[in-house]
Amino acid sequence: MQADYLDGNALAGPLAEIFAADVSAAVSRCAACGQTGPVASLRVYDRAPGLVARCPGCEEVVLRLVRSPDSAWLDLRGAVTLRIPLRDGTGPGGQR
Amino acid sequence: MTRWRVARLTKVRDENGTARTLVFDVPDWPGHLAGQHVDVKLTAGDGYSARRSYSLAGPEGVELTVQRVPDGEVSPYLTLDMEPGDELELRGPVGGWFVWRPDGPAPVLLVAGGAGIVPLMAMIRARRAAGADTPFRLVYAVRSPEQLCYTDELLRPDPGVSVSLAYTRRAPEGHPRPPGRLTAADLGPYGEADCYVCGPTGFVESAAALLVGLGHDPARIRTERFGPTGD
Structure with a gap:
């Protein structure tokens, strides 16, 4: 496995293009090993078409995101659930 | 959106x-x-x-x-x-995860590798701007004195904020710590804290492992990696 990965913080911008809530702060559960943790702590490989986020526990793919000129392809097959913190959107850190 | x-x-x-x-x-x-x-x-x-x-x-x-x-x-x-x-x-x-809010009560340990100082400096500045009294400790690892950012601001006394510099390749004359990789001694002794680690991927991996080794709860260690080079 290459060592030049980023972390899920790098997904914040690309996902902010799609979702109103900050998905990088969500907690995901890996479909392969069951580990839970913030999307921001996934290992993100960006030297590919799109972004591939892998579980830091078992290295299985949790999420893939590919952007074409007119659409975004989001593959969430490796995430059983996403728990997305919701604030009222008025305070700092609200829906950004 | x-x-x-x-x-x-x-x-x-x-x-x-x-x-x-x-x-x-x-x-x-x-x-x-x-x-x-x-x-x-x-x-x-x-x-x-x-x-x-x-x-x-x-x-x-x-x-x-x-x-x-x-x-x-x-x-x-x-x-x-x-x-x-x-x-x-x-x-x-x-990015809503690698953030510090001025109302956070817990002491804060910041660990920067090279250009990883930037978001941590934002936290120090936010603390000062908010007049918060949360204890902050910064451990800032850089290769050599020429690589330091925000030097004057970091060396100016800021009550409640302690700053230690760890030179990894070359230290200025008279610096008490010999140049070398970041060690547990640089980050210890253990004290309960929210930890923020930012730097190149390899640096973050090793610093986070040192923090866990010192007894920090992995759930309270937040990391931001900017890859092998940052560009």
């Missing part, structure tokens, strides 16, 4: 020989939390565009500190060629 905004460069400040702070005017900037970042997009005349993420360096306004990466695609333009009045596109603020 976060849209791309046009940002106009208003001011630049050299931090050292290879890093520069850029201050942008961004109409309707919504404000941000310390630790958040922006995505920057540069588009060439032929339509080719390159994107990079940069941490916001201050608690208010859009201020980025960029480290020049030799042979980089974006950072040489930002650190050498871009002039006040020039524009680029940026998207943000983004």
Whole structure:
């Protein structure tokens, strides 16, 4: 496995293009090993078409995101659930 | 949804020989939390565009500190060629996990590797701006004195904030710590804290492992990696 990965913080911008809530702060559960943790702590490989986020526990793919000129392809097959913190959107850190 | 905004460069400040702070005017900037970042997009005349993420360096306004990466695609333009009045596109603020809020009561341990100082400096500045008394400790690892950013500001006394420098290759004469990799002794002794670690991927891996070894709860260690080079 290459060592030049980023972390899920790098997904914040690309996902902010799609979702109103900050998905990088969500907690995901890996479909392969069951580990839970913030999307921001996934290992993100960006030297590919799109972004591939892998579980830091078992290295299985949790999420893939590919952007074409007119659409975004989001593959969430490796995430059983996403728990997305919701604030009222008025305070700092609200829906950004 | 976060849209791309046009940002106009208003001011630049050299931090050292290879890093520069850029201050942008961004109409309707919504404000941000310390630790958040922006995505920057540069588009060439032929339509080719390159994107990079940069941490916001201050608690208010859009201020980025960029480290020049030799042979980089974006950072040489930002650190050498871009002039006040020039524009680029940026998207943000983004990232709600690697953030510090001034109402956080827990003591804070910041661990920076090289240009990883930027979002941590934003936290120190946000603490000062909010008048918070949360104890802060910064351990800042850099190769050599020439690589330091924000030197004067970090060396100025800031009550409640302790700063230690760890030179990894070459230390200035008289520095008490011999140059070398970051060790547990640099980060210890253990004290209950929220930990924020930012730097190149390898640095973050080893610093986070040292913190866990000292007894820190992995759930209270937040990390931000900017890859092997940062560009």
